[in-house]
Amino acid sequence: MGDRIYLDHAATTYTKPEVLEEMLPYFTKQYGNPSSVHSFGRESRKAMDLARERTAKALNANPNDIFFTGSGTEADNWAVKGAALANRKKGNHIITTTIEHHAVLHTCNYLEQNGFDVTYLPVDEYGIVDAEQVRNAITDQTILVSVMTANNEIGTIQPIKEIGAITREKGVLFHTDAVQAIGSVPIDVDDMNIDLLSLAAHKFYGPKGIGALYIRKGVKAQQMLHGGAQERNRRAGTENLPAIVGLGKAIEMAALDIPGHNARLEALRNRLITGILSTVEHARLNGHPEKRLSGNVNFCFEFIEGEALLLSLDIKGIAGSSGSACTSGTLDPSHVLLAIGLPHEIAHGSLRLTLGEQNTQEEIDYVLEVLPQLVQRLREMSPLFNQQKGGQIFV
Amino acid sequence: MKEIYLDNAATTPVLPQVVEAIIDCLKNDYGNPSSMHRLGIQAEKRVREAKGRLSSLLRCTEDEIIFTSGGTEANNMAVLGTAYDKKRRGRHCITTEIEHPSVLQAFAHLEEQGYEVSYLPVDQNGVISLDHLKSLIRPDTILVSIMHVNNETGSIQPIRQIGAMLKAGPGKPVFHVDAIQSLGKLPVYPAQWGIDLLSASGHKIHAPKGIGALYIRRGVRIQPILFGGNQQGGIRSGTENIPGIVGMGEGAKWMAERLAEEGGCLAQLKSRLLQGILQAFPDAVINGSADACASHIINVGFPGLRGEILLHALEEEGVYVSTGSACSSRDKRFSHVLKAMGLNDRILEGSIRLSTSYLTTMQDIEEFLPRLTRTVQRIERFTRR
Ligand SMILES: Cc1ncc(COP(=O)(O)O)c(C=O)c1O
Ligand SMILES: Cc1ncc(COP(=O)(O)O)c(C=O)c1O
Numbered sequence: 001m002g003d004r005i006y007l008d009h010a011a012t013t014y015t016k017p018e019v020l021e022e023m024l025p026y027f028t029k030q031y032g033n034p035s036s037v038h039s040f041g042r043e044s045r046k047a048m049d050l051a052r053e054r055t056a057k058a059l060n061a062n063p064n065d066i067f068f069t070g071s072g073t074e075a076d077n078w079a080v081k082g083a084a085l086a087n088r089k090k091g092n093h094i095i096t097t098t099i100e101h102h103a104v105l106h107t108c109n110y111l112e113q114n115g116f117d118v119t120y121l122p123v124d125e126y127g128i129v130d131a132e133q134v135r136n137a138i139t140d141q142t143i144l145v146s147v148m149t150a151n152n153e154i155g156t157i158q159p160i161k162e163i164g165a166i167t168r169e170k171g172v173l174f175h176t177d178a179v180q181a182i183g184s185v186p187i188d189v190d191d192m193n194i195d196l197l198s199l200a201a202h203k204f205y206g207p208k209g210i211g212a213l214y215i216r217k218g219v220k221a222q223q224m225l226h227g228g229a230q231e232r233n234r235r236a237g238t239e240n241l242p243a244i245v246g247l248g249k250a251i252e253m254a255a256l257d258i259p260g261h262n263a264r265l266e267a268l269r270n271r272l273i274t275g276i277l278s279t280v281e282h283a284r285l286n287g288h289p290e291k292r293l294s295g296n297v298n299f300c301f302e303f304i305e306g307e308a309l310l311l312s313l314d315i316k317g318i319a320g321s322s323g324s325a326c327t328s329g330t331l332d333p334s335h336v337l338l339a340i341g342l343p344h345e346i347a348h349g350s351l352r353l354t355l356g357e358q359n360t361q362e363e364i365d366y367v368l369e370v371l372p373q374l375v376q377r378l379r380e381m382s383p384l385f386n387q388q389k390g391g392q393i394f395v
Numbered sequence: 396m397k398e399i400y401l402d403n404a405a406t407t408p409v410l411p412q413v414v415e416a417i418i419d420c421l422k423n424d425y426g427n428p429s430s431m432h433r434l435g436i437q438a439e440k441r442v443r444e445a446k447g448r449l450s451s452l453l454r455c456t457e458d459e460i461i462f463t464s465g466g467t468e469a470n471n472m473a474v475l476g477t478a479y480d481k482k483r484r485g486r487h488c489i490t491t492e493i494e495h496p497s498v499l500q501a502f503a504h505l506e507e508q509g510y511e512v513s514y515l516p517v518d519q520n521g522v523i524s525l526d527h528l529k530s531l532i533r534p535d536t537i538l539v540s541i542m543h544v545n546n547e548t549g550s551i552q553p554i555r556q557i558g559a560m561l562k563a564g565p566g567k568p569v570f571h572v573d574a575i576q577s578l579g580k581l582p583v584y585p586a587q588w589g590i591d592l593l594s595a596s597g598h599k600i601h602a603p604k605g606i607g608a609l610y611i612r613r614g615v616r617i618q619p620i621l622f623g624g625n626q627q628g629g630i631r632s633g634t635e636n637i638p639g640i641v642g643m644g645e646g647a648k649w650m651a652e653r654l655a656e657e658g659g660c661l662a663q664l665k666s667r668l669l670q671g672i673l674q675a676f677p678d679a680v681i682n683g684s685a686d687a688c689a690s691h692i693i694n695v696g697f698p699g700l701r702g703e704i705l706l707h708a709l710e711e712e713g714v715y716v717s718t719g720s721a722c723s724s725r726d727k728r729f730s731h732v733l734k735a736m737g738l739n740d741r742i743l744e745g746s747i748r749l750s751t752s753y754l755t756t757m758q759d760i761e762e763f764l765p766r767l768t769r770t771v772q773r774i775e776r777f778t779r780r
Contacts, residue, residue, distance in 0.1 A: 006434065011427040012634060020421055027409040027417070027603060036405050038706060038715045070464020070605060073623040073633030103623030103632060110622055202634060207421060209464065209605050209636025224620075226504050227467040227497030236497055237467035238406065238598060240605020240639075310431050319432035 005318045005363045009203075009295055009356035010152050010180060015246065016205040022249045023207065026242040034239045035230060044241050051248025055212055058255035059197065060188040067213050067231045068244050072179040072200030074224065075213040076103035078235075079175045079196040082221030083144050084111050087173065091141035097121045097129050098339040099156075100148050103198075104177055105335075108146075117141070126288035127156035127340050135166045144173045149181035149197075153336040153352060154287030155296025157185055164193030173219060179203055179211075183254030184262060184293050195219045199251075201243065205357070206250030210243035265294035265355050268364050272297050272353065275368040280375050286337060286350065295355035300342065303385035304378040306350045312374045313351075318367055320353045396713040399759050399766075403599075404546050404576060404692050404750035405717055410601040413645040417603065417638040428635055429626060438637050445644025452651040453593070454584045455610055461627050462640050465607040466575045466596030467497040468620075472609055472631070473571040473592040474501040476617030477538045478510055481569070485535025489568070491515040491523055491552075492735040493545050498573055499731075502540075515541075520684040521550030521736050525560065534566055542573040543583055547732040547748060548683035549692030551581070558589025569615060575599055575607075579650025580661065580691050591615045597639060601752070602646030606639030653753045661690035664751050664760055668693055671764040676771065680742050682733060693749045694733070696742035700774060705747055708774055712766040717748045 006014075026047060032040030034048050049063070056063040069075045084094060096108055098120045108118045119137045123129050129147055138145075145167050150157045160176055167174035175196035178187060183204040189197060197214040201207055215221055215234075227236030254261075276283055282302040301309065306322030313320055322334075333347035353367070379385040400408070409417075420441065426434030428442055446457040453460075463469045478488060490502055492514045502512045513531045515523045523541065532539075539561060543554050554572055561570050571592040574583045578595050585593045592615065597606035611617065611630070623632030665685075672679055672695060682694040697705065702718040709716055718730075729743045738746075 004433070008427070008430055008432065008434070011430045011435070012425060014425040015421040020418065024414070024418075027414045028411065031406060031408045032715075033402075033406040033598075033604075036402060036715075036717060037703070038402070038710050038717070040400070040402070040715050041405075070468060070636070071621075071633035073621055074464065076623065077621050077632075101623065102625070103621075106622035106625075106632070200634070207636075207638060208634055209639045223504075225467055225471050225497075226500035227470065227495065229496075236471075236500065237465040238596070238604050240465070240603070242603055243605050243636075243639075307431065314432040319426075319430070319434050321430055321432070 007353040010354035023242040023246040054248040054252040058251045069211040072211040073103040075198035075211045078224040080107045085222040086220035087143040093141035096146045099336045131162035146175040148177040155293035168193040201247040204254040207246045262294040279372040297353040401749045403752040420638040448644040448648040452647045463607040469594035469607040469609040470497040479618040481537035486510045488538040490540045493732045540571040544577040544689045548694040549688035562589040597643040600646040602642040665690045696746040700745040
């Protein structure tokens, strides 16, 4: 066990040594611009093609339908905004959920300001979207449904295949934000009828600054970045070659043995969940007990502030998060926790611990040793807790 | 045979110390800067450090730097972000005919949405006229976007004078400069020069591809083009590319040192190149005035030859050059830049671009010249009769 325990893999992962290894030559030796016609450039292009094939294979997609982007955010923006604007003539209605990542939600807000109607489907107490609700929300104006494969805060996995079957039947485009799902949820874009899919390498042991959008052949999506003719004229900008190579290697490794990966992580995850539930009073597990990402643990501890707990854990060498990393700078309660029906004051007390491949049982046991004490100490300082002791309690 | 890389305007090799910093970052500081724990704070610190390095190269403040996924995104953000923000004030923009596609295509996208764009022509040296620019400015002009050094010919625009003129004139449209080719090779100081927005790209300063930056003068507002987690003050959503950012900081630091110490060395390489080429091929044409162009880019036409053939023949000699910009080298059309300079087709067809960096040595040039001579003579035997 190292001196630091990293339990924030949903925010970002380290880059695996094997991935880094493959990237290195593309900085110093094979640094050609993939668009250059000389052999330096052609070698670079070959490496890019391999990465594209590896990405396609992990999704059961055609390599020609994979487009590299600068981030998961860009992929989400491109999918939602691009598909909406390109299909405007067919209609102006979009369906999504209340628990999407802000990269999707804020893009939908933008579209609302520009004449689109957006339906934000609610989720149940576990954060699951009902596929039949998707069906019922579709009108003759609907052009796009965007539902994330798995949620970044509470880890809930959505019935993507059922939703895909409905959108296909209704002739509506289907986008899924699979940024958190790659490596944990097996993806088959054909079997699941996915038209657009976003991913980001830094969530599956690849580098930051690189993402990809799958765009099914024939699906129109207006361009987001304008300029050179890169990515077959659909995404301008000199290709981030080392990172693309890294993404290719990382996704190949991530897709290799998803059941094995999940089995390992689930064992640790369940040990952590059971351990917390049995040692900490007034703790509530957020998200579904089974339909959740193998590495996701999300709890609310009543009467304490998530931030305070986070800082205490950090002092003990444990890195976790309260909600998603991007919103952890704000003091607003998580929109996801509100959407699953938690009241404001409880949504403030959430802790997300997300496991990765290097975590060990020893580390989990250390967390289980430390966490109950910290919660106890913070509660003792909390006036709310003292007031409510013995009284009515939210569980 | 030693390889000679003279395509540094397309992309530059990443410096060993930059790679080291990136590896360190990938291995040790892999946190997400938005996270509250120590690893996150560490990552944020590295972002600040990189901002410090870039801002000292540009002589601006750290909080005026935003990181992007590359030069293209920086240019798109500047052009689209300004136009969307100022659309109530006006919908007229001014740019030049020789901008990079990442500026031109962004303007084309604006035109589709009802904006009006004026394209300044250039003279045979590839330079715009200040008076012409002045005459185009109207009360509803919201944005002027002019590149510093052109990527195909190296021609330099009078950015400082333009900045002064715009700041002194009425309306004060936002002034954006694509400084991607000049950064670290020529001085460019946005805060002092009246520049409001300035684009930079990592892979032109020996940092990796896929990282760029936009300088945004304090007080200048643009609309974001990416929506999401509101990273970087809400101006540019998306988890920051920390290794890229750290690499760009290292690259900027090195460029600042070179600029201060050996700005003259690129000029020496250039004058030797010009002298050697013109001596061997008296009818070769230097596109753009040798004096009005940056030292690291030379665009030369060999009348009667085909640039593409020359490029591939040079490649067999271990020399890497280009026929224009890398991004457009896959479309078959002639260079819009050379066309704008009024070159005839014979020259257009036979032009290649040679571009150096601070890593290029005089020895490289001495070895290059005879290889060029050999190659051109070999081709001429087939094509000219
Ligand atoms: C002048 C100029 N502007 C913009 C760009 C685009 O930058 P990037 O390749 O980082 O997207 C380039 C280089 O390709 C360039 O030379
Ligand atoms: C579900 C989900 N979608 C999108 C994103 C955005 O990805 P990035 O921050 O890499 O742009 C994230 C991660 O932050 C995410 O968890």
